[in-house]
Amino acid sequence: MSPRPDPTETRAALLDAALHCFQRTGYHRTSMDDVVRESGLSKGTLYWHFTNKQDLFLTLFDETIEQIMGLFEQPDPALPAAAQLETLLA
Numbered sequence: 001m002s003p004r005p006d007p008t009e010t011r012a013a014l015l016d017a018a019l020h021c022f023q024r025t026g027y028h029r030t031s032m033d034d035v036v037r038e039s040g041l042s043k044g045t046l047y048w049h050f051t052n053k054q055d056l057f058l059t060l061f062d063e064t065i066e067q068i069m070g071l072f073e074q075p076d077p078a079l080p081a082a083a084q085l086e087t088l089l090a
Contacts, residue, residue, distance in 0.1 A: 011049050014039050015063065018056050027057060 017039035021030040032053055036043050050056040076084060 007049075010041065010045060014041065014046055014049055014056070015060050017041075018060055022057065022060070027053075032056075 014035065018030070018035045021034045021038050024030075025034070030053070032043070032046060035056065036046055039046070046056075050059065072088070076087070079087065
C-alpha cells in the first residue's frame with residue numbers, strides 16, 4: 001500500500017496550479033477542470049480542499065497577502081534601508 005500524500009503538500013500543489021491557470025487565462029476563463037489538469041491531481045482531491053473556484057481564488061489571494069505582509073513585518077536589519085526596500089518590492 002502506498003503512503004498517503006501529505007494534505008499540506010497536496011493543497012499547496014493545487015494552489016500553485018490555480019495560480020498558473022489564473023495567470024495564464026484569468027479568473028473567468030479558468031475552470032476547476034483546468035486546475036485539475038495543471039495539478040495532475042483528481043477532481044475529488046480539488047473539491048476536498050476547496051468548495052468552488054471562488055473559495056480556491058480567495059484562499060490563494062489570502063495566502064499571497066499573508067506572504068506580502070510577512071515581508072513588511074520581518075525586514076532584515078543587517079541590510080541598509082534601500083536594500084530592504086528593494087527586497088520588499090522584488
